[in-house]
Amino acid sequence: MMTKLVFVIFIFLLTSCWGETSTVVTASNDSYPSHEIKESNVENRIYFCEYCGKKFHSIKDLATNLCKRHPDGAYNGRHKLYEGRTKKFYECVYCGKDAKSIADLTANKCKYSPIGGSHRPRL
Template sequence: MSNFYCEYCGTKSASISGLTANSCHRHPLGSGKGKHKLYEGSEKSKYSCKYCGTSASTISGLTANSCHRHPIGTGKGKHVAAL
């Protein structure tokens, strides 16, 4: 059975509909201001930020911190998992 993850926070769900039906606490617009977004990459042992290359073992661990190379500015956006 496949797992589906949120690109913004790493929340795991058994179905896409179950994932995208709920609010995301790390949504770029703010906590509770948007739904989870499906991460379209494959499951990996390490996830890297597409802007700076920082890596973590989970999407949740990666997206918990600010990215110094984020396009909206240093410290203004979280790391984003590369596909």
């Protein structure tokens, strides 16, 4: 009879231990969705072309399309990824002119450009 009681207590302790383990697993499962949201934010990132300021949702799209403001001539090459940070103003590396977007800045020719091209955003 005494042995049976000890056995029951043992089983009780064992199951309560399992209960704790499953709680830990649930907690780590809860943190998983927020990790997924972070990853989808990365996918929603917008990439800009340094020559024309066009927006792309993937680097692949950017690198496979021809750029109308390519330095070698319109549609003479592909877009180039702007690798600088997103800013409030983009400044031309040659003349210092600034604009609110890369597209605005590169829309005009820069008279100080060594290749006679458009303004070029500083990274």
